[in-house]
Ligand code: SAH
């Protein structure tokens with residue numbers, strides 16, 4: 310089968326074998342990417358039209374107990390300035406976001422910055438203040454009981470990238486973490502009734518076409534509600550400082566393939582994609598992504614939340630970020646939707 314035929318097969322059956330995914334990755338070129346993007350655009354429009362959902366990202370702490378080799382927040386990075394927002398500061402960010410019409414708050418931080426009780430307390434306050442808004446957590450690994458408590462407190466969604474579906478690759482990126490625990494977390498979150506997001510970096514050190522094929526197979530099997538993928542970008546104070554960043558084109562192509570695997574998936578065009586290419590987010594949306602995440606963090610802490618170098622949007626106020634995103638989306642024929650943007654199951 311030639312590669313375009315494989316794209317057609319994926320668009321029809323939403324499923325390929327490992328070998329077929331591998332062929333699509335190894336056979337990646339601009340022409341194939343354009344073909345996949347057109348099919349992905351069609352699949353997205355059938356479910357979501359030309360709406361792009363916004364999620365206000367609030368980076369609530371730069372403290373982290375983990376030591377992921379790629380990340381600027383890793384605990385061994387002594388140059389990272391650590392901060393932790395107070396519940397009052399978090400609520401002030403939500404108030405600013407709500408005033409801008411944002412209906413989903415994504416609270417993200419390094420792992421272990423907040424106890425489960427602290428998280429439950431601010432989630433309760435946010436849900437009491439903004440009952441019509443969704444709260445997404447992206448705070449790393451916890452026990453099933455802790456995730457259950459956060460759900461009980463009102464959290465709606467959880468983002469936990471699987472990072473790589475290849476066990477050996479996982480160990481090379483996180484020598485002191487446990488692949489099985491990451492997968493356990495994702496299963497628990499799903500069983501507890503969260504809308505769940507997984508995802509991975511494109512072009513991370515040691516990643517091969519085999520690894521990416523496994524990521525796509527994992528996504529096909531796990532059927533996430535959300536999927537966050539973005540290019541790996543080196544950070545100067547990490548062991549991967551000298552490594553190459555992931556590419557825009559491959560990331561955009563993979564966004565198209567993921568849209569074809571799961572037409573109703575909520576798929577962000579990430580800040581990392583906008584960092585490696587000034588038009589990266591527009592390219593991602595045009596090729597099948599349908600979520601964008603303006604930054605709602607206090608401007609004073611934004612450059613301290615330094616996962617990778619040269620992160621965009623660290624200087625702008627939230628309102629400016631929102632305007633910029635609106636203009637960018639309009640320029641490519643998409644409309645920002647100010648709804649909560651839950652997954653539209655069953656519409657395919
Ligand atoms: N601590 C939480 C959430 C914050 S990190 C967690 O790890 O789940 C959020 C995401 O940023 C990670 O999942 C990772 O995929 C991404 N990330 C970290 N460092 C990066 C880098 N150097 N380049 C691109 N993405 C990176």
Ligand code: SF4
Nearest residue numbers: 373375377380383419
């Ligand atoms: Fe911590 Fe997340 Fe960065 Fe890993 S990726 S070091 S868990 S903030």
